[in-house]
Every structure is written in C-alpha cells, then in structure tokens.
Amino acid sequence: MRKVNGCVPFLAVCLLLAGLLSGCAHERVDPAYLALVEQQAELPPTGELGPGDRFLLRVYGEEALSGEFTVGADGTINYPHVGRFKAEGLTCTDVEVQLTLGLGEKFLKEPNVQCTIVEYNSKRIFIFGEVREPGTFPYKNNISIIEAFALAGGFNERASTNNTKLTRVVDGVEIQVRVPLQEIVEGRQRNLRLLPGDIIFVPESAY
Incomplete structure (x- = not known):
C-alpha cells in the first residue's frame, strides 16, 4: 500500500476496511462500492484536456x-x-x-x-475478463460503469457479473471494490461514475 505524506489517507483506509468486511458476506453488496457511489457527487471535475484529446x-x-x-x-x-x-x-x-x-x-x-x-484520448479506462470486446477505451466525461460495458460489447455468457472487480486509485492508494453489476442492470443498485484510469475485471462464473 502506498502512503501519501507519510500516512495512508483516511478515505482510502475506510474503503479498504469496507472491502475487507464485504469478504465476510459474499452475497451482500460490497460496502466499499456503496461508499464510492455516495461520494461520487463530491468528486472533482475530470474534464481537463490532454495531448490527443x-x-x-x-x-x-x-x-x-x-x-x-x-x-x-x-x-x-x-x-x-x-x-x-x-x-x-x-x-x-x-x-x-x-x-x-x-x-x-x-x-x-x-x-x-x-x-x-x-x-478524450489522454485518459483511458480498462475493461478485461468475460466481455465481448475487452481492451482500453477513451474516457468520456461522466461515463457510468454500465455505459463502459456497452463500449466493451456487453458480457459473455460465462460472466460472473456480480463479482466484477473495480480497481481504482483513491488518494494515492490502490483499492479494489466488488461491483454488483447484475443488480445495477436490474435497477436494484445505483450506477457508478467511472474515473480516468479505472480498471474493471469480470471473472468467469464457476457454474
């Protein structure tokens, strides 16, 4: 875990602890995901231009x-x-x-x-695993995780959608969050706004 100014930022610690707690109740929605959704309205703008945009x-x-x-x-x-x-x-x-x-x-x-x-060509998002067209994609301002999967052609039949993993750097600390994609699609959980550099991985179902 990387440190910033000699200490791990409070927000990142909270998200990491929430992720650890979620491992004790696999079927429940990851508390770290719920925390990200609640905080996204307070995120700073990500629309700064860069080379190639x-x-x-x-x-x-x-x-x-x-x-x-x-x-x-x-x-x-x-x-x-x-x-x-x-x-x-x-x-x-x-x-x-x-x-x-x-x-x-x-x-x-x-x-x-x-x-x-x-x-945006200076900012990318990354989608791998059980999707039809895995790869890197130009970031679009305010793009949601559902819109991102549309860019990747949707899921394969073997996809374990509710075990999708989002990797993100928060306050200089890399965190991993389980995303309840199936529940988002069904309208039972709120959608998540992606940030530049987000990495999404969809594992294969065990069944």
Whole structure:
C-alpha cells in the first residue's frame, strides 16, 4: 500500500476496511462500492484536456472559426486570430473563456464561443475478463460503469457479473471494490461514475 505524506489517507483506509468486511458476506453488496457511489457527487471535475484529446469549437455566426481541434503532443492548439496556446490542463469552459477574450481583443465584438468534447484520448479506462470486446477505451466525461460495458460489447455468457472487480486509485492508494453489476442492470443498485484510469475485471462464473 502506498502512503501519501507519510500516512495512508483516511478515505482510502475506510474503503479498504469496507472491502475487507464485504469478504465476510459474499452475497451482500460490497460496502466499499456503496461508499464510492455516495461520494461520487463530491468528486472533482475530470474534464481537463490532454495531448490527443479532440474537441469541437463553435463560434456563433463565424463558420470559418468553427471546427474540430486536437490537442498536440506538446499540449497546445493553434487557433485563428489567437495563435498557439496551451490547452493541456484546461477544461472546455477554460478554453471558451480564453478564446472569448482572445477573439474579443483582436477580431470580434462579444464573441460567443462553445466548446464540446469529442473524445478524450489522454485518459483511458480498462475493461478485461468475460466481455465481448475487452481492451482500453477513451474516457468520456461522466461515463457510468454500465455505459463502459456497452463500449466493451456487453458480457459473455460465462460472466460472473456480480463479482466484477473495480480497481481504482483513491488518494494515492490502490483499492479494489466488488461491483454488483447484475443488480445495477436490474435497477436494484445505483450506477457508478467511472474515473480516468479505472480498471474493471469480470471473472468467469464457476457454474
């Protein structure tokens, strides 16, 4: 277990203890999963841009300034009348503000700029095990675990869905949580928002 600033963060410890307790009652929903679901509303935004990410810019009434852009390997984009600027680490909202200011200073009066993410390629999620198309997938903002399995083509017939494992780094500590996927599909448990770097593994059923 990795430590941060000499101690294991409190949140990660709570999740690890919850996971250990769940092993005593295999049929019950993992308390660590319930804790993640409860905390997801408080998670910080994950929409910062990185190299390879694609986004669409629209400037109202200016077709020549509208189009799709890709963050370069150096973390920058080159935009008409504004020039090259650092997009890495910015959100779409940050880009809107920067371009609104840039265009307003040099080219347009009161520009209306809209930014929409097309695809995150700098952030990935990983899905392995008993799914039809295992592999790595570009992260999408606010993607749920059910949406992720749709990207992977769904489950194989041998999948033990309620024993699905989610591996995530929380406060610098790697944790593993059992996800009750079948119960989520049936509407008996709440869905979970994934984060960049999440690893999901679906084991084979013993039957």
